[in-house]
Amino acid sequence: MNDADSLYQDAIKQCARAAHGHGRLENVKGEAKLDNPLCGDRVRMQVALDGGRIAAVAHETKGCLLCRAAASLIGARAAGLDAAAVETLTGELDAMLKGAVAIPAGWPELAMFVPARAYPSRHRCVLLPFRALQAAIGKVGARDTAIPANDHGEAKVVI
Amino acid sequence: MNDADSLYQDAIKQCARAAHGHGRLENVKGEAKLDNPLCGDRVRMQVALDGGRIAAVAHETKGCLLCRAAASLIGARAAGLDAAAVETLTGELDAMLKGAVAIPAGWPELAMFVPARAYPSRHRCVLLPFRALQAAIGKVGARDTAIPANDHGEAKVVI
Amino acid sequence: MSHTAASLRAQFPLLAATPELHYLDSAATAQIHRTVLDAVLHHETTSRANVLRGTYRLAEAADLAYEQARQTAARFLNAGSADEIVFTSGATAALNLVSHAFGATLQPGDRVLISVAEHHSNFVPWQMLRDRCGIELTLIPVSADGRLDLERLADLMGSRCRFIAVTQCSNVTGAWTDVAAIVAAAREAGARVLLDGAQAVQHGPQDVQALGGDFYAFSGHKCFGPGGVGVLWGRAEALTQMPPFLGGGGMIAEVTPEASTWAAPPQRFEAGTPPIAQAVGLAAALEWMMTLDWTVIRAREDALCKRLIEGLARIPSLHLLGPQNGERAPIVSFDIPGLHPHDICQVLDAQSLALRGGHHCAQPLLAAFGVEACTRASIALYNDEADIEALLGGLDCARRELS
Amino acid sequence: MSHTAASLRAQFPLLAATPELHYLDSAATAQIHRTVLDAVLHHETTSRANVLRGTYRLAEAADLAYEQARQTAARFLNAGSADEIVFTSGATAALNLVSHAFGATLQPGDRVLISVAEHHSNFVPWQMLRDRCGIELTLIPVSADGRLDLERLADLMGSRCRFIAVTQCSNVTGAWTDVAAIVAAAREAGARVLLDGAQAVQHGPQDVQALGGDFYAFSGHKCFGPGGVGVLWGRAEALTQMPPFLGGGGMIAEVTPEASTWAAPPQRFEAGTPPIAQAVGLAAALEWMMTLDWTVIRAREDALCKRLIEGLARIPSLHLLGPQNGERAPIVSFDIPGLHPHDICQVLDAQSLALRGGHHCAQPLLAAFGVEACTRASIALYNDEADIEALLGGLDCARRELS
């Protein structure tokens, strides 16, 4: 099998293992814990913003390779994004997994998840850290309102 | 169709219409109301015993022709029976409906229900008055204990 | 596509195999369409797996088929989203679900309205809720022809009405409920509305958004689909506000010995392995129904119903239970004093007429009509003039034979 | 009759059509036997009608088929009588039924025992009962290899234990519960016992009288039958003492606006139109199972299980969740630190191995093992050596590919 067609290509394994951004922030401004009750994928995502943009990000991620690779990518690359950009990015990634040809603009690394298109049950593994990031940013400044269950990654999962 | 093979043969219609024993007793000793919640068949059966044997019987029956014919037959013929005889009779009638060749001994009139063999859903119409009679006798002398639902005709009916 | 009764009838294997059968009991169970049998067979032999998000391809196929069935049900009902579709084991299960899950949000003294015309499945659960939780249960009465009498609706609702659960169409009289009036009154009072659509769905796709209630329940077996499956539609915000009903696999976010947390709707309400192949079969039935021209079909159903009512009117002393005419579904129940429905149906059966006699799980309604049982003919898209003429002839015969 | 895995496998259309498939997920859903598909098709095309005692011949045929299915289920379980068989929509529905209906007879402070090893479907309903009614819920712990640890059973029961609900066989570890010990302790205390037989039934007919509990629940789809149907067996006197759970058509004696009275069991617990064709299909599966020689089949299942456990033992750091040997069903779950079950199953799928990774709806048990997810292989009568060798090879491959 051509490595580029393979779900478990080296890019994913390396990215997962690198675990960029693993850990916790000192000065956390927004935090969200999401999980996928099917398999125990679990992401705690923390952000600090500066002028509405991500100044620092950290996460603790337990999960499969796809989930860990996605979280690690966020750790490496999410600084500088604002809430709108994260939302756009997550939407484009979702669309890519569902079959859209385009790789989200400015994020060529996400091409490593293209083979996951063929496995719908794995899409949420990839998306979980991005949804956690959205939720964490949403918490910044917001009064501590609970996010409705529908917006949680986990809440949509049939176990 | 040969009348003897027909469910609604004249014997049944006449017996139902005669409504032997229709009414209420003055000196009721045992009474039971049973119904078939499917179709509203409803029998109130009253008995007075003498030395353990039926001295008088009366009933109010709302129901289909089969049910009314059975009740009427009881009204005409049940005097003199004791509890054991009623139980035997009911059991033999049940067996006859389920296919046994024998007509219950001493009750040649029950032959009119032989065509009902072919219609299992109607068996309880025929049996309901007999079960009510059993229940009414059971009430005589018994402390007023409720009969467990299982022993009611109606309780076994799926509507 | 041809919409003659004959061409439709040919698509129902049981009816095709018994040309002599006059099946007039579709209100109890409609016959199953061949595409449903094919869909179930295909699913079970190519995509059978549990839908608990297995990662192997077979499980993904099962998941996909099940979630597509949800989409189809949403389209059939014009629901706002597939997340508003909860698969249940039938209408009864759906109605009990709401009586428990919504019921858990009620306080003693809160009022629930149902009607005298309800099927036991939309009657008994609310009685049980009353007895369990101390709510007030109030009955909307019916007029002489069996329609819900809404004249005193505001009085009946009082100041603490929180919920109104009514049938969209009576399974005894065929009367359609004035849903708009109920929804308007409920909205004003801040009460939610459930429609029991069990009898409506076999007469065409529904539009829950246009109807305007909050919940809608129906069964697969009454709209040409499999048994063992039903649908509860609930408005997203209504579903989200309810706690779960049944507990089990698939409806949780997390289980610990101390406490459990719930998944979002619709999963929150689908505990355990759902009826997967049955949902797929139901979707096939609904897809097929959505290809039909319901103007043509309903016009024929109405014409047959009219012809039947005219024919019945000539039977001396016959009492029609329900509207003589006007907005009614083709469900026709009647009482002939002196002739018991059981006996009537038995004689009709000898002429291959399949009708049901009894209380039709609507004892309070029959009590309001002063009868304990009645005979019911219900007409569906595969019925034709011959069925009606056979029935009228059969009734003549029954009257002769039984008297 | 030949009992080779190949001859059995040939009777399952999905497996026959996909010879390359190594289906090792029967604990989630077993494949459907061809006789079941035939029985369902036959019923739907020759005997479809509602079973609410219609008097026409078609309805009598449906009634008969449904009640014969009840007889068959009674024989499969060696129940005292067919009246002890309640058809439900599945094991989860059966378990919820008991938690509500028996639960309604409990007082605050009464104790219910379940175990840490329960499937969520036998865990969450009792938690919900606790939260609704103030009963005490106490957990039987598990030993290191996942068996129910009954050493302190008497202490756990205390003086007010009224009910013990435990799995007969764990869906994660394959451990069989020491039912005799539990039944003996319960009998002494006057407590009733429910066995969750969901995982047991695919390994052969059961004898509820020999087991000695009061309730037994299982699902059709896990014993080669249709989805959407399950069975609750209840000892006659236990069923008779319980109020109904769901309200609706078919479970009443009489409904009036003031109050309703209930039919006797089993009808009392079958509200609404039951899954008729599914019950008929389930009966076909059970009939077929009763023709098999289970000594032969279980010996093969055990041998395959042993071979698999031996093979897994050679994988460094692999942690087997459950008994190494002895009395166990062929359900084998394991954890390989550093390799996520999802990733493992994904790689295995590429080799046509169908296994499930996750928490298997048993989070409390997995928490007791200190893992959040695991990979599970479950073996049924159609599996053979090739399936096991393929799995062991596939795991080697997964370890290479994922690291």
Ligand SMILES: Cc1ncc(COP(=O)(O)O)c(C=O)c1O
């Ligand atoms: C032990 C056990 N109990 C209960 C269940 C629930 O069965 P169902 O999902 O068919 O209702 C299962 C299967 O998922 C199980 O394995």
Ligand SMILES: Cc1ncc(COP(=O)(O)O)c(C=O)c1O
């Ligand atoms: C109006 C109405 N509501 C509810 C039901 C219950 O449907 P089911 O028995 O399929 O659950 C029926 C059918 O019996 C019905 O006619």
